[in-house]
Amino acid sequence: MHRRFLLLGALAAATLATPWAHAASGPLKIGFIYPGPVANVGWTFQHELGRKLIEKEFGPRIQTVFVENVPESTDAERVIRQLVADGCKMIFTTSFGFMESTVKVAKDHPEVIFEHATGYKMAKNLGLYQTKFYEGAYLLGMLAGKMTKKNTLGFVASYPIPEVLRNINAFTHGARSVNPAIKTKVIWINSWYDPTRERQAADALIGQGADVLYQNTDSPAVVQLAQAKGLYAFGQDSDMTRFGPKAHLTANTVNWGVYYRMKVKQVLDGQWKAQDTKWGMKEGMIELAALNPAIPADVVKLFNDKKAAIVAGSFHPFQGPVKDQAGKIKVAPGQVISDAELWGMKWYIEGVEGALP
16 A cells, blocks of 8 residues: 555654644545545555544544545545545545655645655645554564464565565564574565455465465455465454454554544644654554464463563564574664664565565
């Protein structure tokens, strides 16, 4: 989606601290643009749940509209401009590929507030928001490391960008923390949502010996295949249990509503300002689906203890020692990865097989 070509940008380093006020001449009209279909699963679906949450929360004080299936191209600019023309005073653009279009329209319309998901460019009227998905990925890796019988994990990956690499590396690091023999095989499909290619990639990984599968893609195809093959898998973005109740161990999901609630309230209270917000489990943005009953009690305890440590801030998924796949120390023992290294990640961790595309 979209979302996620996360790069480290100098413009995202500072908070642009000019509070914004909404003129109370009527409801605050808020627009959302989505890269995919609303459907009932995946990245866009989770944003849609957030939109519905703020509608319920703020009632007649706001009015929301959305446009789905917006291409991550220059066509996005046309859609954003139309939302402005239709009276939207706050616009959420929910994918990385919308960044340049958002920046352009924000510059032309300083009277409108813009919020962009997973980008790195800011302005006085343009804020950023992104997730610490890697926190959940580490915990899923711990489960995978305990549940595998072949010590081989499979990862269906979208694009070779920092966000996806963080998730691959955190997943592998978590798995190797409980099972050092683990190796992770990765297949890139260069798409966020393509059920056919996702299934083909998962099938190929199974053929290479993987018996636990994870994904950084949006359809339930991987979970469905694992169910059919009698293997284990994890959902991503939203809970995919219903697509494979025996296979689905848990899911790394995102609750955008907690962020949307905060930002809309800031506008209504005259306190909005452009910020670069990175939230995870502590803030309630990253949530893990219910655990599969097949997971042994001792593994559940291990999982819950580590989850509590992440939420409390006493443990970081990229806490040293961390080595890259060549054995070079990337994070020294007793240290935590730097923000620059984390958000601009361009390498595979020890235990991941193959070369980056």
